[in-house]
Amino acid sequence: MSSFLTKRLTYMIIILLAASMMIFFLYAMTPGDFISGNLKLSPERKAELREIYGLNKPILERYGNWLGNALHGNFGYSLAQQKPVLTLFNEYIWNSFLLAIVSTFLTWLIAVIIGVVAAYKQYSWFDTLVMVVIFAAMSVPSFFIGLYLIKIAAVDLKWLPPGGMLNTGSNATGMEYVKEVLQHMTLPVIVMTLLGLGSLTRYFRSNMIDVIQQDYIRTARAKGLMERKVLFTHALRNALLPAITLVGFELPALFGGSLIIEKIFNWPGIGQLYMQSFSLRDYPLLMGFTMLIAILSVIGTLLSDILYRIADPRVKV
Amino acid sequence: MLKKGIILLSSLLLASSTLLAACSNGGSESNNNTTAQNNGDTQTTATAQPLTSLVKASDMSKLPEVSKKRNDTIIVGLTDPAGVFTPYFNQSGYDGNVISQLWTPLVTVDEKGLPLPNLAKSWDISKDNLTYTFHLVPNTQFSDGSPLTAEDVAFTWTLIYDKAYPGDSQIRKLNIKGGKAYTEGKAQQIDGIKVIDPQTISVTLEKPNALALTILGEYVLSKAYYGKDYKFGQLDYFKNLHGSPLGNGAYKLEKFIPGQEVRLEANDHFFKGKPKTKHFIYKTAEGDAWQFIETGDTDFASFTATQENIDKLKGLGFLNILPYTPSTYGYLQVNLENEKLKDKKVRQALTYGLDRKSIYVDAAQGAGAVANIPASPIFWSYTTDGINPYNYDPEQAKKLLDEAGWVEGSDGIREKNGQKLTIHLLTSKRPETDTFIALAAENYKAIGVDLQPEIFADFNAMVAKVEGKDYDLAAFSTAMLTDPSDGIEPFVNGEIKGYNNPKLKELYEKGLATTNMEERKKIYKELYVLLNDELPVIFTNYKKTVYAYNGRMEHVKVSPFIGLSGNLFEWSLK
Numbered sequence: 001m002s003s004f005l006t007k008r009l010t011y012m013i014i015i016l017l018a019a020s021m022m023i024f025f026l027y028a029m030t031p032g033d034f035i036s037g038n039l040k041l042s043p044e045r046k047a048e049l050r051e052i053y054g055l056n057k058p059i060l061e062r063y064g065n066w067l068g069n070a071l072h073g074n075f076g077y078s079l080a081q082q083k084p085v086l087t088l089f090n091e092y093i094w095n096s097f098l099l100a101i102v103s104t105f106l107t108w109l110i111a112v113i114i115g116v117v118a119a120y121k122q123y124s125w126f127d128t129l130v131m132v133v134i135f136a137a138m139s140v141p142s143f144f145i146g147l148y149l150i151k152i153a154a155v156d157l158k159w160l161p162p163g164g165m166l167n168t169g170s171n172a173t174g175m176e177y178v179k180e181v182l183q184h185m186t187l188p189v190i191v192m193t194l195l196g197l198g199s200l201t202r203y204f205r206s207n208m209i210d211v212i213q214q215d216y217i218r219t220a221r222a223k224g225l226m227e228r229k230v231l232f233t234h235a236l237r238n239a240l241l242p243a244i245t246l247v248g249f250e251l252p253a254l255f256g257g258s259l260i261i262e263k264i265f266n267w268p269g270i271g272q273l274y275m276q277s278f279s280l281r282d283y284p285l286l287m288g289f290t291m292l293i294a295i296l297s298v299i300g301t302l303l304s305d306i307l308y309r310i311a312d313p314r315v316k317v
Numbered sequence: 318m319l320k321k322g323i324i325l326l327s328s329l330l331l332a333s334s335t336l337l338a339a340c341s342n343g344g345s346e347s348n349n350n351t352t353a354q355n356n357g358d359t360q361t362t363a364t365a366q367p368l369t370s371l372v373k374a375s376d377m378s379k380l381p382e383v384s385k386k387r388n389d390t391i392i393v394g395l396t397d398p399a400g401v402f403t404p405y406f407n408q409s410g411y412d413g414n415v416i417s418q419l420w421t422p423l424v425t426v427d428e429k430g431l432p433l434p435n436l437a438k439s440w441d442i443s444k445d446n447l448t449y450t451f452h453l454v455p456n457t458q459f460s461d462g463s464p465l466t467a468e469d470v471a472f473t474w475t476l477i478y479d480k481a482y483p484g485d486s487q488i489r490k491l492n493i494k495g496g497k498a499y500t501e502g503k504a505q506q507i508d509g510i511k512v513i514d515p516q517t518i519s520v521t522l523e524k525p526n527a528l529a530l531t532i533l534g535e536y537v538l539s540k541a542y543y544g545k546d547y548k549f550g551q552l553d554y555f556k557n558l559h560g561s562p563l564g565n566g567a568y569k570l571e572k573f574i575p576g577q578e579v580r581l582e583a584n585d586h587f588f589k590g591k592p593k594t595k596h597f598i599y600k601t602a603e604g605d606a607w608q609f610i611e612t613g614d615t616d617f618a619s620f621t622a623t624q625e626n627i628d629k630l631k632g633l634g635f636l637n638i639l640p641y642t643p644s645t646y647g648y649l650q651v652n653l654e655n656e657k658l659k660d661k662k663v664r665q666a667l668t669y670g671l672d673r674k675s676i677y678v679d680a681a682q683g684a685g686a687v688a689n690i691p692a693s694p695i696f697w698s699y700t701t702d703g704i705n706p707y708n709y710d711p712e713q714a715k716k717l718l719d720e721a722g723w724v725e726g727s728d729g730i731r732e733k734n735g736q737k738l739t740i741h742l743l744t745s746k747r748p749e750t751d752t753f754i755a756l757a758a759e760n761y762k763a764i765g766v767d768l769q770p771e772i773f774a775d776f777n778a779m780v781a782k783v784e785g786k787d788y789d790l791a792a793f794s795t796a797m798l799t800d801p802s803d804g805i806e807p808f809v810n811g812e813i814k815g816y817n818n819p820k821l822k823e824l825y826e827k828g829l830a831t832t833n834m835e836e837r838k839k840i841y842k843e844l845y846v847l848l849n850d851e852l853p854v855i856f857t858n859y860k861k862t863v864y865a866y867n868g869r870m871e872h873v874k875v876s877p878f879i880g881l882s883g884n885l886f887e888w889s890l891k
Contacts, residue, residue: 030777030778031777031778031780031781031782031785032775032776032777032778032779032780032781033777033781036777036780036781036784037776037777037780038485039795039796040485040487040796041485042490042806042810042811042812043810043811043812045485045489049483049485052481052483053483077556078399079408080399080401080408080409081399081400081401081408082399082400082401082406082408082555082556082559083400083556083559083560088575091575091576092575092576095576150608154608154612155608155611155612158381158382158612161612161614162608162609162611162612162614163602163608163609164577164600164601164614165576165577166574166577168392168578168598168600168614168615169387169390169392169578169580169596169598263603266601266602266603267576268574268575268576268577268601269576272576272603273576276397278775279775279776279777280408280409280777281777
């Protein structure tokens, strides 16, 4: 296991280094920079500012500086916000995480239940209905569902707030605060759950269909085990095994924020911050964020490999 | 420039803009008071008529509960405050909006953009127009109660000349005497800045500049607070102060919650008296402004003045609606270094041949007007006298192209010296772009011009392409302009590359060298006639916008030049 880990960690470092180079050069070579969008500047002042911000230096030198600082844990200052990049992450990322973790949990829970039942009752009316609804949900764009829900639940019926994370000007603390946040996150969580549900349900359903046709399930039934036990202990366990690989992919998504959802619901998350930074060419922030996602992806993959090995010792990684 | 304009502008304008109003397309300079009193006609009948004056809320019973309950707070949506709340250092117009509530300037402007005393109760300008002496209102304070004096003003101006100053203040462009030496580190202080007594300060420029009064008359930073760690060439410490501003405006910062809201609280030390409403909140409204104004979560928002928007706003019943024209103009930048566009006749033909009224007025449901000069109709210098309106005239366009030697080829596209008249147009992605491209391509095809559009989703990328000269036409809109010279400057400072007209430069300098309004008016008229004829860019359109605000709000005035901050301290809820 330890040599496995060492090898994996070495790969990780190489991958991250390669990723950082790709990301840096991609951003640095995208036409336009932080200064070019400012309409108030004369050409001379633009040149002066590029000098002050170091944007006129050769690209390799810029990469070297950035990498050197990053290795010391210094991701620099956001150009637009004039704050350390890591401070900004801290201000926004947990809001995204909150939405993502709740909706991921709900998505998995609901997908497993529906998937199992639909597989067990394959081709029944329940199965057909579920598939129809899932295809419908998958084919409607998220912004449409989001805006529609806002119109119905917030604007017309006034049940829930139309966006944001707290009531404007609210000084709520303790349980009041929790209640406000819950109210504000209800709509975005519903949309995110609906969106994730489709593919995952289909995934579990087909895994489950494969598993319940296996010989050992027939054997279990033949032994006279209760159907529920057959389904949820024997079959589900094996059907879930391949899903472990999916867990790793979820990790970057948990911290990455959802651009569209955050924008529609005005949720103060990292996805929005990232989009704004992109249109402004705020390089330090873009680099920092992209590296963060790269790091999380690599860690996620490693985690799922390790988990898989633990869950199924026959697997050699 | 173009679309960025849109983004930047909508940010600038969204929250800060203006109300003024009623400038109909003729550019009538109706003043704000008269239009405001003119309200009450909710019946502004004909749906096709654009709004020209304030429309009062028709049914306050429709006001949402959440808004009824608010008694000491006004909430305005703001796209994306980043938290850099120090004047001269902010990188976005959104932060500029917040700053304009936290600070009050030395000199403000009226609804025509002309200077008015504020923190500087008066000023003297020397005969040679080079030395400005400001007399401050006595005994004013920053929001922590510390005194504001001429020393603070001197500190602020000096700071802008620091070589490490990273912002876009216009003060540097004024060339204060000795400023350059200070920037280069050759002087300990700026010679041209003299503190005469705690209430009086003078500044001397190297050459006259009509904008000096308003540019110098901006915000004052407290020397005791912002200058205590100041060392020449090292301004990094400012980064730690952006989140805890010390201003002298109607409001002071209570709390900034990133991505959510900026909470402001009335400043008891405000020199015009304590504001009438205790709290003012800028709510981050990244998404759709509609949902928040409809549910009463915000009290004030700005919308494009399409008939559809106006009808919908009127239908809500509880909003006052105020039309205004922003101080910007839209244009197609022309690549003048491109051989085929060097000929004035070709540029004029492209203007005659583009049905701008259909594109910018009719297709926008009236939310626009055709532009022919680099000044918005709300400017004191605006004129139509002697200006060619370039009404859509394909025959005239064809004639001009013939004269320029472009003759129709076998495929209907004009040719000259074996080269086809193909126009490569850059524009950015917006809802209006599709209509624009479709109509423009059709218009140009009719006069034998092949239009090849390229649409950018990203503004900076488009700017880079323009800077690389890889284009023929590029669609832009200016940022908010405050003085007629702002609209001319791009033609002089090298931004419009390949345009070098000594006459224009001379007039531009002349326009800045005097502070006499009547004289300036004449000069700008001459400039407009010149630019309207030469068309170094093709002028396209002015936008029309409306402000919608909660019918409970009283004493609301918004200026096209300084946004909400002008009389914010008087805003109240009934």
